[in-house]
Every structure is written in C-alpha cells, then in structure tokens.
Amino acid sequence: MTILYPMFGMIALSSAVVLLLYGSRFFLIARVVSTGGRLGGARHSDDMRPKLPTLFRNITDNYNHIFEQPTLFFAVLVYIHLMEHSDSLHINLAWGYVAARLIHSVTQITVNHVPTRIVFFVISGGCLITMIVREMMFFL
Numbered sequence: 001m002t003i004l005y006p007m008f009g010m011i012a013l014s015s016a017v018v019l020l021l022y023g024s025r026f027f028l029i030a031r032v033v034s035t036g037g038r039l040g041g042a043r044h045s046d047d048m049r050p051k052l053p054t055l056f057r058n059i060t061d062n063y064n065h066i067f068e069q070p071t072l073f074f075a076v077l078v079y080i081h082l083m084e085h086s087d088s089l090h091i092n093l094a095w096g097y098v099a100a101r102l103i104h105s106v107t108q109i110t111v112n113h114v115p116t117r118i119v120f121f122v123i124s125g126g127c128l129i130t131m132i133v134r135e136m137m138f139f140l
Helices: 002-032 043-049 055-068 071-082 088-109 114-139
Strands: none
Touching: 002 071, 002 088, 002 114, 055 088, 071 088, 071 114, 088 114
C-alpha cells in the first residue's frame, strides 16, 4: 500500500467538511434572501459567526481546523513518498492520523465535546510528529 492512500483519505474528509460548510451556507443564504434580508451586512465571517446556529458554527470551526494542521500532514506524506521512505509504520501512522482527525471532526461537528476533541487532536499530532521525527532520523 502506498503512503498516498491515507493522503487521499484526508482529502476525502476535507471534502466532506467543505460540502457540509457549503450546505450550511446555502441554507443560511436562502433563509436570508427568502425573508427579504440583505447579505451585504455580513462582510466578514467573524461578523456572522456569533449569529449562526450552533451546528453551523461547529461546521465553520471544523472547516477552519481541517485546513490548518493537515496541510503539514500533506507535505510530510509527499516528502515521504518522494524520498521513497514509505514503510508499514509510516502508512499506519498516516492512517492513524486520518482516523483521529475523522473522529475529531465528527465530535466537533456534532456534540463538540472538547475533552474528546483534545484526545484525538493529540493522537493525530502524535502520529504526525512521529512521522516527522522518523524522517529526521535519516539525517543523523
């Protein structure tokens, strides 16, 4: 199995969150327009975020999170692939990262239980840091 499969898993998760965000935004825009409201008053997302229903705010927050640390994950996996350092441990760590981010996303979007989110955030970060440290070992 190639290290790029978990990368695609993370891309699929990110795409699902993007679709949820678009769906929530479409619903809100349709509601504003149908009630005669103006969209021009919400020039910045920070102006609108406090007015969002909790579920939609959770989706927005997760969308922001899914495009922060995972960008480093993508870079690390491309690096591992190009250096031909992919092995079963790297692949398992990469899938562990994707699984932990999936659980983090589902938790944040649904119940938003912060202690659970922290556990899976730390697990995903641990997987990522372990892959980076393993690659650094090649320089020693």
